[in-house]
Amino acid sequence: MKPTQTHGFISDRDIMIAVTSNIIGITTLIFPRVIAQYTSAGDGWIAILIGGIVACIWSWVIAKIASSFPNQSFITYASYLLTKPMAVIITTLFIIHFILVTAYQVREVTVLAHQYLFDKTPIEVVSLLFLLVVVYGVSGSRAGIFRLIVIFFPTVIVGLLILVVMPLGLFKTENLLPTFQTDFQGHMKASLSTVGTFLGFSMLLFYIELVKEPKNTPKMAVKGVMIAVLFSFLIFLICIGTFGNATTRNLFFPAFDISKTVELPGGFFERSDVILFVIWTIIIFTTTLIFFDLIVLLMMMLFKNAKKMNIILGISPLIFLLSMLPVNYIEITNVGRFLTNSLFIFLLIVTILLGITYKVKGGNQN
């Protein structure tokens, strides 16, 4: 990567696409189950709506703060707003979180592959191969990563549309009834976990630096979140409409199982889940790619003289080892929940800190 390319090579549109790609990920597969657990029948849509609105506002705040410091890295503006040590601590915590998330993603893609595709291929091999592809992607230029995400985007959207449209024949409106039977607590819990699944917008803190003129970036970022919310909304309704609430809360990957329910005529298409498996792998790949790149980006902020390749090669084995740590599905689920919850709290604190100081000190153009 040439030094001249560090700033201003991505557009607002790229940010929007990256936000959507980062939010739609492994959690999209799982979240209908979580929300169905807290709500009755099809009531979860309220939670998704509330969670979506909260996520939109939150992402707008983050993008607004970050875009007030055009072409400045996170550590620069965080040092300006807070203090240098605080900025370093926050950055370090983010690095740790992103390392854990990347490891979690690598492990989950293996779980998914094992659940639906392979039986005998060792977990280590699937994980390693997936991680190697991610490493290959990260070691190129950052512009390349964004270009890749933009190229994948139409495929992902079409794939998700197929996912939503195909089961419509099995959709039963009765499954969405009775409406409004969920208590307040259920709605609260469901809304909170919905916001948790949309936390992928945290990348805005770091990537807006790369946008040349981030004037419209907050708007585009919110648009990106909105696309993700829309798809989550549709996927949830389709899951409940096809399976019913009771089944949805008993499926591990409800969003994947809807493609297993559909049977198109003809022996080959009897298993349409095969095609969607490819889409899901792409989706998880883009998410993991972004997280890994964020690790590199933040590490390079902390260690100015470090070489990119050295960081990548140093981090990859760690990620691989971490991803092998959980021994069974219960631990993996717990890890996933812990990561979401911790990021939720952490990001909230960071946003509040940055927001208050930003109000006091204002933006800085230099």
Place this chain on the structure above:
Amino acid sequence: MKCLKKVFFMVILLLLLTGCWDKVELEDRAFVYGIAIDTAEKQSEIKLTSQLIVPSQLSTLGGGGGSGPAFRNLSVTGETIIDTNREMIKQTSRVPDPTHIKVILFSEDIVKQPTLFKEYIDLFLREKDMRRGILIAVASGEAGELLSVEPQHEKIPTQYIGRLLETKGNLETIESIRVGDIQEKLLERESFPLPVIEKLDSKSVNYVGIAIYNGKKDQMVGLLKGDEAKGLSVLIEEKNTGTLNINVEGKSSTVELLKINHKITLVNNNPNNFEFKISLKIIGTIAEQFGNQDVMNAEVHDKFQLGLEQKIHEITTKAVEKLQKDYKTDVLELGPYLHHYHPKVWEQTKDNWEFGENNFSKSKINFDIHVMIERPGTINKTSDRNENRQ
């Protein structure tokens, strides 16, 4: 030289690409197409019959050069299904592949025992290779026997049974039941109907009627046949239509139902004294008449409509009576209706719906039947003579 080295390196890398841990060649797979589950002699064991297809035989059969059937049935006994299935590997030369299972047959003995059906269905939902669209049917008699019929127009018995279950056009049948639908019913502990089939002779299978599965007792509690089955079908089916015989002026006639619309309304919401109204809107056409009525005549047309209305009233009443009095099982979806549209009422009664107070059996069900004979068929009448045929 450098280029050569590169090429050499790539060739070596190519070798790595050939590896695949989970590779099972198509020729090595034995596709399980149908499964039948029976009780075994020992109490705790089951007998599992799997129908494996032999792909090579399947393709040659069309050319006439095939020798032997395109399928193979294997029966093994064991304690759980998966255990039995693995036992089967001892007998097959190939690895059984469940990805394309079409039908699962449960013998009546199993479905009639409490909770057994529920326990066995778990595997078909849990196993990753299973589709949620597998059809389910109850076999009257031994289920394994059904897989050995030799259908004349299909290559594989399971294919024949699957088509049979999916065929519409007779009111005594219900729409095919998929394993995915069952999960929701079992989780909500709702009752549901299941198709029942039996082996008629060595070449054919017959659709007997509709089994009534009670979701609270977790067992099959009864069987509706003939007119009762038709009555239930009229009440719950939308896509599946068929014919009804009616009597007009002492002569038999057949009316084909083209479209059935039903709507449930709750008239009285006192839990001890529920009253439901089921409105049926039926559109039919005259399919056959033995008499020589002038169907173009408005009066005759009314007679047909009245006859059909009476007939529908008769069969639905029969079916509902049997469900309420004998089986005490709600497959009419009245419970789910309450749950969906009157959640508050349902909260009060859900523990006393099919057992305890048995509010379902106590509730009054009225019918509001609207019949319209839309088309007369192509002709008015076949003969003009007004004589009495014996």
